[in-house]
Amino acid sequence: MTMHQRPLGRTGLLVSEIGYGAWGISGVQWLGAQDDESLAALRRYLDLGGNFIDTALAYGEGHSEELVGQVAREREGVIVATKIPPKNREWPAAPTTTADQAFPGDYVIACTERSLANLGMDSVDVQQFHVWNDSWLGQGDWQDAVAQLKREGKIRHFGISINDHQPENGLRAVEEGVVETVQVIYNVFDQSPQDRLLDACQANGVGVIVRVALDEGSLTGNITPDTTFPDGDFRNGYFSGNRKTELHYHLRAIEADLGITTAELPETALRFVLSHPAVSTVIVGMRSVRNVERNAALADGRGLPEGQVQKLHAHRWERNWYDPA
Numbered sequence: 519m520t521m522h523q524r525p526l527g528r529t530g531l532l533v534s535e536i537g538y539g540a541w542g543i544s545g546v547q548w549l550g551a552q553d554d555e556s557l558a559a560l561r562r563y564l565d566l567g568g569n570f571i572d573t574a575l576a577y578g579e580g581h582s583e584e585l586v587g588q589v590a591r592e593r594e595g596v597i598v599a600t601k602i603p604p605k606n607r608e609w610p611a612a613p614t615t616t617a618d619q620a621f622p623g624d625y626v627i628a629c630t631e632r633s634l635a636n637l638g639m640d641s642v643d644v645q646q647f648h649v650w651n652d653s654w655l656g657q658g659d660w661q662d663a664v665a666q667l668k669r670e671g672k673i674r675h676f677g678i679s680i681n682d683h684q685p686e687n688g689l690r691a692v693e694e695g696v697v698e699t700v701q702v703i704y705n706v707f708d709q710s711p712q713d714r715l716l717d718a719c720q721a722n723g724v725g726v727i728v729r730v731a732l733d734e735g736s737l738t739g740n741i742t743p744d745t746t747f748p749d750g751d752f753r754n755g756y757f758s759g760n761r762k763t764e765l766h767y768h769l770r771a772i773e774a775d776l777g778i779t780t781a782e783l784p785e786t787a788l789r790f791v792l793s794h795p796a797v798s799t800v801i802v803g804m805r806s807v808r809n810v811e812r813n814a815a816l817a818d819g820r821g822l823p824e825g826q827v828q829k830l831h832a833h834r835w836e837r838n839w840y841d842p843a
Contacts, residue, residue: 520567521817526798527725529675529698531597531643535792536817537570538563538810539729539801540582553585555806560589562807564596566814572701572727572801574601574648575629580636587637598637599644599699599727601679602629610681611649617658621647626663630672644699645673650680652690661696675699677725683708683838685715692718699725704797705733706772706787707835716796725798728791732802734839736765737787739780756839768835775829785816790830793821 521534543556560571571590573582583600590596604611604620611620630645645667647660654660667673677699680688685704691697692715700719704711708730719726734756735741743762747753757765769783778786791800804810821827 521569521814522819523569524798525725526570526597526644526675526727527698527719528723529644529725531675531725533570533597533725533799534568534817535797535799535819536568536788536813537572537727537799537801538568539803540571540573540586541577542803542805543577543582543585556585557589559804559807559810560585561592562810563804563814564589564593566810568810568814568817569595570597570599570799570801572599572729574603575633575636576601576603576648580632583633583636584638587639591638597643598639599646599677600633600637600642601646601648602626602633603648609649610684611651613651613653615651617651617654617660620649620651621654621658621660621663623659623663623666626660627667630667634672641671642673644675644677646677646679646699646701648679650678650688650691652687655690655694655696677701677727679729680715682840683710683836685711685713689714689718692722692724695722697724699727699798701727701729701801703730704728704791704794705731706737706790706830706833707733707768707837709831709834710836712794716794720796726796728797728800731791731800732784732787736769737783739769739783741765755842758842761839768833772830772833775833776826784812786822786826786830788813788816789820789822790827792816793827 523532524535526533571586573586590598605625606619664676675698677697679701685702688700702711732738743766802813804813
């Protein structure tokens with residue numbers, strides 16, 4: 519099997535439209551991952567024709583990068599993206615945070631070198647800032663650091679991971695040609711990137727990496743009002759209070775409107791995101807071989823029928839569950 523590939527903006531890279539999101543294999547926040555199973559899932563993803571893996575220095579303080587590097591070094595043609603955490607450890611970046619507080623140049627270089635050591639690589643394909651404020655354009659010395667890393671061959675391309683549910687807080691970076699990729703939350707519930715960001719990326723040749731396409735598991739249909747999570751798992755907060763019950767009614771409404779079953783929700787949700795022509799790849803957390811095989815089968819170049827896309831537009835549900843209930 520070979521997964522369908524799409525251009526990653528103007529980078530010249532072709533990436534599989536289903537990417538591998540490596541947060542869930544870090545061993546923290548998402549609990550339950552076992553390294554042996556994670557490595558098997560990564561290898562199966564590559565076996566099935568996947569070629570894009572997204573990780574971050576902050577995922578398990580480098581543990582995710584170590585696992586990704588172990589597998590990526592075994593193969594040719596694996597495209598690896600990672601991220602630099604903000605120095606002040608603020609997720610998302612506060613509006614008042616300055617570039618020097620989050621990404622001073624010497625810190626950008628030091629973090630990149632740590633990531634390369636974790637990955638066991640001399641260069642990374644895409645380096646990203648893990649949070650972003652458009653006000654940082656023209657601030658500080660981070661752009662000089664990025665340019666230096668490119669000159670030295672330590673990174674090939676540079677992008678940003680846009681703050682949760684703030685797609686317009688990246689428009690200037692896109693329109694001014696400062697970034698080659700953006701990573702953004704986009705799913706059936708949070709359709710706000712459609713308002714301006716996706717069109718801007720398409721117009722400016724910026725690759726779009728979609729994260730949280732299944733809304734942290736909401737759109738798999740597997741989370742019910744009775745679902746529980748292990749102590750310490752971040753989903754205890756994400757699905758706190760009455761949120762699981764609210765979700766239940768929204769999912770039933772989608773199923774009734776589209777005439778689909780609960781089992782068809784995850785495929786429908788992923789194909790909805792892939793239906794937008796600006797999207798380069800959708801990174802999905804896949805901690806088991808079974809999940810890899812199920813999601814890889816969707817990378818066939820087909821989105822949803824236009825009628826279903828239009829119906830799903832009516833199910834936009836704006837809320838930020840990363841905030842405490």
